[in-house]
Amino acid sequence: MKRKWKIYLMLFVSLAVVGVSTAVAVSVANEPAMEVAIVGASSSKSDIKLIQQKLKNWGYYTGSVDGIYGSKTKAAVKYFQRRNGLTVDGIVGNKTLKAMGISSSMLSGGSSSTNSKFSSSDVKLLARLIYAEARGEPYQGQVAVGAVVLNRVKSSSFPNTISGVIYQPYAFTCVNDGQINLSPNQTAINAANDAMNGWDPTYGCLYYYNPKVATSKWIYSRKTVVTIGQHVFAL
Numbered sequence: 001m002k003r004k005w006k007i008y009l010m011l012f013v014s015l016a017v018v019g020v021s022t023a024v025a026v027s028v029a030n031e032p033a034m035e036v037a038i039v040g041a042s043s044s045k046s047d048i049k050l051i052q053q054k055l056k057n058w059g060y061y062t063g064s065v066d067g068i069y070g071s072k073t074k075a076a077v078k079y080f081q082r083r084n085g086l087t088v089d090g091i092v093g094n095k096t097l098k099a100m101g102i103s104s105s106m107l108s109g110g111s112s113s114t115n116s117k118f119s120s121s122d123v124k125l126l127a128r129l130i131y132a133e134a135r136g137e138p139y140q141g142q143v144a145v146g147a148v149v150l151n152r153v154k155s156s157s158f159p160n161t162i163s164g165v166i167y168q169p170y171a172f173t174c175v176n177d178g179q180i181n182l183s184p185n186q187t188a189i190n191a192a193n194d195a196m197n198g199w200d201p202t203y204g205c206l207y208y209y210n211p212k213v214a215t216s217k218w219i220y221s222r223k224t225v226v227t228i229g230q231h232v233f234a235l
Helices: 002-030 045-057 071-083 094-099 120-134 139-154 162-166 173-177 186-196
Strands: 037-039 207-209 224-228 231-234
Touching: 037 045, 037 094, 045 071, 045 186, 071 094, 120 139, 120 162, 120 173, 120 186, 139 162, 139 186, 139 207, 139 224, 139 231
Parallel strands: none
Antiparallel strands: 207 231, 224 231
16 A cells, blocks of 8 residues: 555656646747847857947947957946946846847848948048038037938938939038048048947938027927937938
8 A cells, every 4th residue: 555655646747747747848948048148258259349339429438449248348238237227237138239239130140231231432431521510519419410311321312322312402501511522530430330230329310400590490390209418300
């Protein structure tokens, strides 16, 4: 009798263990995929340099762009995450990359950068417009001006080239007053590249204006999306 009882007890325990294991397996299988760490201490130097340069451009990082994910870089990443409502873990995962305007194609091992479809003359022209229209604005605001141009290129309501959008009659003040011909600084060039690589701080806006100097009543009828520095960005 005792032998049978022991056998039943062992069988019960075995089934219980299998049941728990199955439940754990199902639970894990149903868990949402965790954010994959893309850039960290073990990443390639080129990827870390990309992160460092962006953080430096925005004022989050003051160290050297050396491709070393040290304590200063991690602290800068945390600062960026904190300011942008992200999980503050110092790891540049998918959500942080997206907030930085970085696609997987821009990282080592990815496909060619999205701005490869633009010529060097396109980059220079967009940088000239950014410099003429937004120098003195926050870096994010300079990228935003470039993003507006690119959003217009994509829109069927505007010309489908960067030069066509920029030189469309009466589209930009800097074309009318000749400031489009000024030589851009490195910040404007960086902003042009960031916009071409997909960073859009305007969330798809087609217009921007400075309410302190804007004289067009029509522009005030557009839906405001975001204000960055002195510029209002609208749809």
